[in-house]
Amino acid sequence: MxxxxxxxxxxxxxxxxxxxxxxxxxxxxxxxxxxxxxxxxxxxxxxxIKAIEAPEASELTKKIANAKRCARTVNANEILERLDNLENQLENEKGSADGKMKILDGLRKELLQLDTLEKQQEWPQIEQELKDAYFELEDLVRKVQTNGDTDKLNLEREEARVTDYKQKVDITIKDKNRGASKELTEEMRSLMFDLVNKLTSGEMDVLALNSRNENFNSFKWRDANKA
Structure with missing residues (x-):
């Protein structure tokens, strides 16, 4: 138009x-x-206006059941009660297209609330993992400085990295950005691995390789003889 x-x-x-x-x-x-x-x-x-076809009753039944499982997981008792009501309505109106559309609309509203609750409950754990990764990295660099192991690392560069990560962590926590938090946590853990590997002359690589050898049969190799 x-x-x-x-x-x-x-x-x-x-x-x-x-x-x-x-x-x-x-x-x-x-x-x-x-x-x-x-x-x-x-x-x-x-x-x-193209008419929207009403969903099948069986499809709605599955969606409501999934939503109820989610509601129990996050202890959303009020939402669970409303989902029970939708389930009862479906039993009475499964032959009505208008009735099923109203139930679908109600279900969507409950799913939006469940999604919000899931994110709210997931955030504290994500935030804690982010903080732990940062403090472990900060502690490692501080110990390097204290112990005088500066011959194996560029201490000035690593201190600058820690400062940069501190700013990123603060911003991410303020915004409660779940995706950015997970990426940042992974970055800092990867850096921790690299730093410890340098300090131990490659010991982390050896440990990782040994772990792979111990779990060799659990990996799906294209050709196990060449792996």
């Missing part, structure tokens, strides 16, 4: 008023009117 200058009888001055009217009748036809007072012109459009 686009109205361009080609639809208008004259040039429309910038900032001109436009009066919009939208009507929908029972047949599913939407009538759109755009009145341009300065041009004394009205553009009319008719747009058929």
């Amino acid at each position: 686009i109205i361009t200058g080609e639809n208008l009888p004259a040039l429309l001055p910038e900032g001109s008023d436009v009066n919009i009217t939208i009507k929908v009748d029972k047949s599913g036809l939407m009538k759109f009117e755009a009145e341009f007072p300065v041009l004394e012109y009205t553009e009319e459009l008719e747009i058929p």
Whole structure:
């Protein structure tokens, strides 16, 4: 639905008023009117609305069951009660297309609330893991400085990294950015691995290789003889 200058009888001055009217009748036809007072012109459009098919009762049953499991996980008793009501409504209205559409709409509202609750409950753990990764990294660099192991590391560079991570951690926690927090945690843990590996002359690589050897048969190799 686009109205361009080609639809208008004259040039429309910038900032001109436009009066919009939208009507929908029972047949599913939407009538759109755009009145341009300065041009004394009205553009009319008719747009058929594609009917949305009601979901199958079995599909709704599965979705409600999944939502109820999620509600129990986050201890959302009020939402669980409303989901029970939707389940009962479905039993009574599973033959009605309108009834199933109303139930679907209600289910979507509950799922949005569940999603919010899940994120709220997940955040404290994500935040703690982020803080732990940062403090472990900070502690390692401090110990390197205290013990005088600076011959194996560029201490000035690593201290600058820690300072940079501190700023990133503070911003991420303030924004409660779950995705960025997980990425940042992984970055710092990877850096920790590399630093310890340098300090121990490759011991971390040896441990990782030994771990792979111990779990050799658990990996899905293309060719185990070449691995």
